[in-house]
Every structure is written in C-alpha cells, then in structure tokens.
Amino acid sequence: MSYMSEQRIGVYLCECGGEISNKVNLEKVTDAIDARTITLPMLCTPEGLEEISKGISEFTHVVFAACTPKRIEKTFEDVVKKANLNPYLTHIVNLREQCAWVSEDKEKATDKAIHLIKGALRRIAYHEPLEEKYIDANPDVVVVGGGVAGVLAALTLSEDTNRRVYLIEKNPHIGGKTITYEDLTPNLTCAPCLLAPPLQDVLGKPNVILYTNAEVEEVKGTLGNFLLRISQKARYVDVDKCIGCNACIEVCPVNLPNDFEYRMKERKAIYFPYAGVLPNAPVIDWQNCLYEKERCQKCVESCVFDAINFDDMQREFDLKCGSVLLSTGFSTYPVREGGRIYSSPKFERLLAKNGPTEGEIVLPDGNKPKSIAIVHCAGREELGYCSKICCSVAMKYSHMIHEQLPDCEIHHIYTDLVLPEMHSKLYNEVSKFARFHRSSKFDVREDGGVTVEYTDEEGNQKLNVDMAVLMSGIMPSPELKKIAEIFDLKLNEYGFLEVSDMKLSPVETTSAGVLAAGGILGACSVEESVQQAVAAAGKVLSKLRHGEKLFVDPKVCTVDEEKCSGCKFCIPLCPYGAAVYEEEKCTIDETLCQGCGVCASACPAKAIEARHYTTEQIYAEIEGVTK
Amino acid sequence: MNNGPVVVAFCCNYCSYEAADRAGSAKKNYPENLRIIRVPCSGRVEPEFIVKAFENGADGVMILGCHPGSCHFKTGNHKAYRRYLLLKEILRAAGIDEERVKLDWVGASEDDKLVRVSTEFVEKIRELDTGGG
Ligand SMILES: Cc1cc2nc3c(=O)[nH]c(=O)nc-3n(C[C@H](O)[C@H](O)[C@H](O)COP(=O)(O)OP(=O)(O)OC[C@H]3O[C@@H](n4cnc5c(N)ncnc54)[C@H](O)[C@@H]3O)c2cc1C
Numbered sequence: 001m002s003y004m005s006e007q008r009i010g011v012y013l014c015e016c017g018g019e020i021s022n023k024v025n026l027e028k029v030t031d032a033i034d035a036r037t038i039t040l041p042m043l044c045t046p047e048g049l050e051e052i053s054k055g056i057s058e059f060t061h062v063v064f065a066a067c068t069p070k071r072i073e074k075t076f077e078d079v080v081k082k083a084n085l086n087p088y089l090t091h092i093v094n095l096r097e098q099c100a101w102v103s104e105d106k107e108k109a110t111d112k113a114i115h116l117i118k119g120a121l122r123r124i125a126y127h128e129p130l131e132e133k134y135i136d137a138n139p140d141v142v143v144v145g146g147g148v149a150g151v152l153a154a155l156t157l158s159e160d161t162n163r164r165v166y167l168i169e170k171n172p173h174i175g176g177k178t179i180t181y182e183d184l185t186p187n188l189t190c191a192p193c194l195l196a197p198p199l200q201d202v203l204g205k206p207n208v209i210l211y212t213n214a215e216v217e218e219v220k221g222t223l224g225n226f227l228l229r230i231s232q233k234a235r236y237v238d239v240d241k242c243i244g245c246n247a248c249i250e251v252c253p254v255n256l257p258n259d260f261e262y263r264m265k266e267r268k269a270i271y272f273p274y275a276g277v278l279p280n281a282p283v284i285d286w287q288n289c290l291y292e293k294e295r296c297q298k299c300v301e302s303c304v305f306d307a308i309n310f311d312d313m314q315r316e317f318d319l320k321c322g323s324v325l326l327s328t329g330f331s332t333y334p335v336r337e338g339g340r341i342y343s344s345p346k347f348e349r350l351l352a353k354n355g356p357t358e359g360e361i362v363l364p365d366g367n368k369p370k371s372i373a374i375v376h377c378a379g380r381e382e383l384g385y386c387s388k389i390c391c392s393v394a395m396k397y398s399h400m401i402h403e404q405l406p407d408c409e410i411h412h413i414y415t416d417l418v419l420p421e422m423h424s425k426l427y428n429e430v431s432k433f434a435r436f437h438r439s440s441k442f443d444v445r446e447d448g449g450v451t452v453e454y455t456d457e458e459g460n461q462k463l464n465v466d467m468a469v470l471m472s473g474i475m476p477s478p479e480l481k482k483i484a485e486i487f488d489l490k491l492n493e494y495g496f497l498e499v500s501d502m503k504l505s506p507v508e509t510t511s512a513g514v515l516a517a518g519g520i521l522g523a524c525s526v527e528e529s530v531q532q533a534v535a536a537a538g539k540v541l542s543k544l545r546h547g548e549k550l551f552v553d554p555k556v557c558t559v560d561e562e563k564c565s566g567c568k569f570c571i572p573l574c575p576y577g578a579a580v581y582e583e584e585k586c587t588i589d590e591t592l593c594q595g596c597g598v599c600a601s602a603c604p605a606k607a608i609e610a611r612h613y614t615t616e617q618i619y620a621e622i623e624g625v626t627k
Numbered sequence: 628m629n630n631g632p633v634v635v636a637f638c639c640n641y642c643s644y645e646a647a648d649r650a651g652s653a654k655k656n657y658p659e660n661l662r663i664i665r666v667p668c669s670g671r672v673e674p675e676f677i678v679k680a681f682e683n684g685a686d687g688v689m690i691l692g693c694h695p696g697s698c699h700f701k702t703g704n705h706k707a708y709r710r711y712l713l714l715k716e717i718l719r720a721a722g723i724d725e726e727r728v729k730l731d732w733v734g735a736s737e738d739d740k741l742v743r744v745s746t747e748f749v750e751k752i753r754e755l756d757t758g759g760g
Binding site: 068069070094096097098099101102103104105107108109111112115116119490510555573575594595596597598600601602610613615618619621622623625626627 | 630633635644645647648650651652654655656657659660662663664665666667668670671672673675676679680683684685699700701702703706710
C-alpha cells in the first residue's frame with residue numbers, strides 16, 4: 001500500500017505519575033518499538049494535553065499508551081480533533097488498568113506492554129479516517145396508551161408547542177383505569193376531580209393529536225426517525241361534531257350488558273363506556289347495531305348535529321416521530337368472581353358515583369351488606385410476587401365502606417401488610433373499626449352468602465359474610481407481548497417491560513428512543529406512574545432538541561456491493577433490523593446499525609465491514625500482540 | 628526471554644473488557660500472558676480470528692462475552708456461542724487441540740471471575756505445553 005509508506009505514526013507513552021512507569025519499563029518499551037515515541041509524566045493533565053497538541057500535527061496516526069480508553073477516549077478525541085486529525089486515526093492502549101495495575105513483575109509487564117503497543121501499531125496502519133455524521137431528527141413523539149401516565153407525558157411534552165404529540169389510545173376514551181375509580185389512595189382524593197382537568201387539557205392542546213380506538217401495528221426506524229403504522233377502528237360517531245347530548249342513546253333499541261361495567265349495567269349499541277368519559281362522544285358497537293341487519297337509523301334521525309356516520313371505516317395510516325413513549329398499563333389477576341364476590345377493579349365500579357349503582361354498596365338483591373371480607377393477595381402465589389399497591393387500596397375500601405355503612409362488619413384477610421409512609425396513616429384509621437386476620441391461605445366460596453376459609457395461628461377458621469372483595473394482584477397486560485414484539489423489546493422475569501437499567505435508566509427501554517412509564521413497567525400507584533411519565537417526557541425533551549441533529553456513530557457496518565452475493569445471511573442476524581435486502585443486494589441502514597459486527601463475522605462473502613473493527617485491523621492487532 | 632504461553636483474549640466492550648478494567652482498578656493480578664483485544668461484542672469474533680492467533684504463535688485463545696440475556700447488543704453472545712461450536716470443528720480439522728480455546732461469560736462487575744478464568748486458563752495452557760499437548 002502506497003498509503004502506508006506515507007504514514008508517520010507517533011506513540012505517546014503516559015507515565016501516569018508513576019502508576020504506569022513504576023510497573024512498566026518505558027525506556028525498554030521505547031527501544032523495542034519501531035515508531036517515534038514521546039513519554040510524558042501524565043497525558044491527561046492540561047500540561048500533558050498541551051504537549052500533545054503541540055507535537056501531534058507531525059503525525060498521520062497516533063497511539064496513546066495510557067489508561068483505559070473508557071476513561072480517556074473523549075479527552076484524547078478532543079485534542080486530536082483540535083489538531084485537525086481524524087479521531088479514528090488514533091488508538092489507545094490500555095497500559096494502566098490492563099497491564100501495570102495487574103502485574104507485580106516489571107519484566108513481564110514490560111514485555112506485555114510492548115506486545116500490546118505492537119498490536120496497536122500494526123492495527124493503526126489499517127485505520128482509515130471516518131466521517132462523523134449528524135442526521136435530522138424528528139422532534140414529534142408518539143405516546144401509546146392514554147391512561148394517567150400517557151396523558152401526563154403528553155401534557156408535559158406538549159408544553160413545547162413546536163412539537164407534535166400523537167396520543168394513541170386503544171379504547172374509545174382516555175383516562176385508563178384511574179378514571180374508573182372514585183377515590184385514590186393514600187389521601188382519598190376524588191379521582192374524577194383530580195383527573196378530569198388534565199384529561200380535558202390534553203384534548204384541548206392544539207399540538208396533541210389524539211387517536212382513539214387505535215393501536216400500533218408496525219414500527220420501523222430508531223431514535224430520531226421512527227415510522228409507525230397505526231390502525232384505527234371505526235367509531236361511527238364524529239367526535240368533532242358530537243356534543244355528547246345522549247339523544248342517540250335514548251332512542252337506540254338494543255340492550256346489552258356493559259363489559260366496561262363488568263356487566264353490572266346495560267348499555268345500548270351506541271353507548272358511553274362510563275358516564276362522563278372523554279372525549280365526550282359515544283361509540284357504536286357495530287356487531288350489535290341494527291343498521292346493517294334492519295336498516296335501523298334511529299340514532300341518525302335523533303342527532304341534530306349530524307355526528308353519526310355509518311360510512312366510517314377502519315383505517316390504517318403512518319405517523320413519523322423521533323421518539324415513542326409506551327404507557328399501556330398493567331392488567332389485574334383474573335380472580336373467580338361471583339354475584340357477591342368482587343374483584344377489586346369491579347368493586348371500584350361499585351364504589352363509583354358514575355357506576356352502575358351510583359356508588360351505593362349493594363348486594364345483587366338490592367340489600368345492603370352487613371358484613372364484607374376484604375381478601376388480600378389474590379393471585380400472589382401464582383404470580384410469585386407482591387403487587388405492592390393492593391394493601392393500600394384495601395384500606396381505601398375499608399374506609400369507603402365504613403363511611404357509607406358504618407354498621408357493616410369489615411374483615412381483612414391478609415398475609416403481610418405493605419403500607420409504607422403515607423399509607424400507614426390510612427391503616428391506623430381503618431384498624432379502629434376493621435378486623436384483621438393474618439393467614440397465608442384462604443378459600444372464598446359463594447353459598448347463598450359468602451364463606452371465607454382461612455388459617456391463622458389458632459388453626460382453620462371459617463367466616464360467613466354477605467360480600468367479599470378479592471384484591472387482584474397486578475400482572476403484565478396480555479397484550480404486552482405483542483407490543484414487545486412490535487418494538488423489539490425485552491420483558492423481565494415477571495413479564496413486565498424491561499428497562500435498560502433499573503437504577504440509572506428506569507424509564508428507558510432496551511431500544512433507543514423508546515421510553516416507557518406507568519403500569520407497563522410493573523405495579524405502581526398513580527403518583528409513581530406520573531413520576532415515570534414526566535421523567536420519560538423529560539428524557540425525550542433533552543434528547544430531541546429543536547435545531548440540533550443526532551450524532552450517528554461512524555463505527556457501524558457497511559456492505560461492499562461488489563462482494564455481496566445477496567445471500568441474506570446477515571438479515572436475520574441483525575438485532576436491530578438494520579440489514580435489509582434491496583435490489584438483490586443486502587444493505588445496512590447506518591442509522592439503525594449499532595456496530596456490534598455480528599453480521600460482518602458471519603457474512604460468507606466477507607462483504608460486510610465492521611468499521612473500526614475491520615477484519616484487517618483485528619488480524620493486524622493479533623499479529624502484533626502475539627509475535 | 629521466555630515468559631511462557633501467549634494467550635489472546637477477545638473481550639467484549641460492555642462486559643468482559645469492563646471487568647478487566649475493574650480488575651485493574653482493584654489491583655487484582657492475573658498472568659501477564661493474557662493479551663486482551665477489545666471487540667464491540669463477542670459476536671464480532673470470527674472463527675478466523677482464532678485460527679489467525681494460532682498461526683501467529685498464540686498458545687491459547689479466550690472469547691469472553693456478556694452473560695446470556697445481558698448482551699448489550701441483545702443476542703451477540705448467543706451468536707458467539709453458536710460460532711464457538713462451529714469453531715471447535717474447524718480447530719479439530721486444523722489439528723489444534725480444542726482445549727486451547729475457551730468461551731466464557733464475564734459480566735462487567737465480575738472482575739474476580741475474569742481473574743479466575745484467565746488464571747486457570749493460562750495454567751491449563753501451561754500444562755498442555757509441558758505435557759506435550
Ligand atoms: C383495583 C385497583 C385500584 C387502584 N387504586 C389506586 C389508588 O387508589 N391510588 C393509586 O395511586 N393507584 C391505584 N391503583 C393503581 C393505578 O391503577 C395505576 O397506577 C394506574 O392505572 C397506572 O396508569 P397507566 O397510565 O400506566 O395505566 P392504565 O391506567 O392502565 O392506562 C393504560 C391505557 O393504555 C391503553 N392501552 C392499553 N393497551 C393499549 C394498546 N395496545 N394500544 C393503545 N392503548 C392501549 C388502555 O386502554 C388505557 O387507557 C389501583 C389499581 C387497581 C388495580
């Protein structure tokens with residue numbers, strides 16, 4: 001290579017204030033290697049860096065033999081760039097952490113150092129200048145799931161009015177689970193009073209675009225440039241025209257149990273899942289609507305706003321964004337319910353003023369219960385973990401029952417009480433009237449009334465009550481698998497979404513640019529959901545800044561078209577979907593590639609080059625360190 | 628000067644290379660015979676790299692990746708493992724004792740493990756060399 005003959009390679013040796021030079025004989029190193037060497041007491045100090053910048057322009061390639069590249073890479077990169085040398089024409093030898101500090105034998109350490117530097121010298125001869133690229137990034141964000149987490153994230157993001165926020169909600173309304181509750185732990189805050197304002201707010205934001213009845217079907221791209229395929233089911237009611245007057249509902253002849261109310265109440269074929277939902281427009285249940293079968297048009301006739309549209313259709317469309325925030329919530333353990341046995345989510349509806357009984361705690365026969373058992377930990381054994389929020393919710397129920405039915409006996413059957421901080425206040429109050437029975441096992445049966453069998457210190461016990469509430473454990477939503485597949489994300493051992501680092505990146509998923517908040521990550525209270533939502537929004541705002549481009553690492557893989565036989569071997573290997581097949585050749589999208597080099601190692605035609613870790617470079621380093 | 632066997636260790640940037648740095652920071656010694664080559668991922672290691680190392684006089688080669696499930700690049704280490712099985716065949720054909728190659732998982736915090744596996748491996752290569760292996 002003629003290119004090589006023009007190379008002038010310089011080696012900077014760092015004594016590291018004796019940390020290296022006491023263990024490695026640097027004079028011997030200088031004698032043993034075939035390149036210009038400059039030994040300095042400390043390369044990373046201002047004086048050291050000054051020396052480097054004075055002398056560096058002499059060289060075409062530079063080796064720094066110093067401490068670990070992980071610590072010093074950026075510092076050297078800056079000096080090198082200032083001297084107008086391409087930073088990829090340098091290499092760092094880890095003489096401190098991986099040589100001087102792991103040896104007590106100066107002779108052997110010196111020999112090792114010489115070989116490591118020889119490896120670098122041989123390798124660097126094959127280094128090529130790489131061009132750093134910056135790409136345009138889309139500032140817009142797609143938020144998936146319009147529960148409390150999604151809505152608060154969308155609101156935070158929308159403060160920046162130059163950014164569009166697309167909110168994708170599967171249901172015909174927003175608000176998630178929390179909007180179905182009456183009061184919230186630990187302070188028994190009124191849930192609709194607390195949540196209606198932010199929900200209204202998000203609907204009114206000009207830069208928040210809400211799609212209800214919608215889901216994500218497909219995703220392409222990565223941080224900065226995502227392309228999402230969205231499918232949206234027909235609602236048959238124009239949300240912009242409808243004012244929520246209910247006229248259509250009154251005339252609809254169809255009656256059906258309302259699943260949103262756990263079938264405790266009926267609804268029409270055109271209906272609101274709950275009273276007061278947002279957006280304040282009903283939805284038509286097409287399967288049960290009589291329009292197709294009998295040409296029934298009662299609702300159309302009743303609507304003076306011309307809001308009903310039977311021609312509405314399922315549609316698919318694309319959204320572009322730079323980041324995605326997932327907030328699709330959790331699920332609850334499916335306990336065996338009965339007429340008198342309630343799961344906790346169903347009991348929430350019994351307590352709700354907009355619920356089937358307008359908040360009255362009544363038995364199916366209309367009578368008021370005289371005794372209620374609240375059974376904790378339903379599903380805990382099967383799930384294999386404590387769901388952490390249910391004890392507090394159980395205290396909330398006790399309090400609310402007692403307020404409404406002061407003479408009603410309340411029993412808690414519990415394993416452990418998990419009531420930290422503020423939540424113990426609620427317990428202190430509840431323990432004045434409710435009875436607590438500690439038991440690790442229980443059985444709940446309906447037999448006219450309800451029998452609860454449990455085992456406490458004194459043996460097997462039987463409790464006859466009028467009603468029982470089972471505190472359903474929190475579990476991953478069954479749909480999470482599909483979402484994880486679409487976004488290529490990992491799930492943790494309990495099946496919730498895995499974060500990139502539980503401690504340091506608690507709202508970042510394992511894919512760049514995809515964040516998560518709320519119940520999708522595990523059991524959490526409303527305040528925790530909101531903390532995560534706002535944190536995730538903050539991450540987006542700090543990453544996708546207007547007018548700033550995203551850095552694309554040049555250390556990625558590229559395909560030599562001449563050599564590529566189009567065998568597609570690399571395509572399934574790429575963990576990022578960066579390798580694609582186009583016009584009979586494989587190509588790699590540089591913005592998606594993360595530079596792992598798995599494809600380069602596997603390409604039968606050796607057509608893929610892992611930049612900065614090329615086969616030639618590694619071969620050369622092997623020669624240097626061994627010979 | 629004969630310092631004994633030469634062992635080349637391919638260390639992935641995110642786990643085993645980090646573990647080696649931590650061993651250094653904690654001043655935990657291991658044989659000087661180990662020459663670490665930093666690769667982005669154990670999945671970047673081609674079987675030819677190992678053959679190349681032996682051609683150049685290495686006495687042993689280690690490939691140290693992240694634990695299954697914690698690969699920074701999701702599944703690079705699984706691919707390294709699959710390739711390792713293939714590599715053993717290649718080595719057998721080339722008449723190289725397969726015991727001279729070792730694949731292991733070393734997490735970023737496992738500096739002790741790095742020290743242990745590398746020390747044991749260098750010892751083993753020494754035995755193979757003196758025992759005529
Ligand atoms: C019985 C019970 C009582 C509780 N009581 C309290 C309490 O008193 N105080 C308290 O602090 N916490 C309470 N919690 C916890 C509270 O419910 C959660 O903290 C909160 O719901 C989490 O909000 P989220 O937005 O993450 O999820 P969710 O509220 O579940 O919202 C998720 C949203 O995403 C939508 N969605 C789901 N899948 C998709 C998809 N594929 N595409 C698009 N959208 C999708 C859903 O339709 C929903 O609107 C209680 C929990 C339970 C089970």
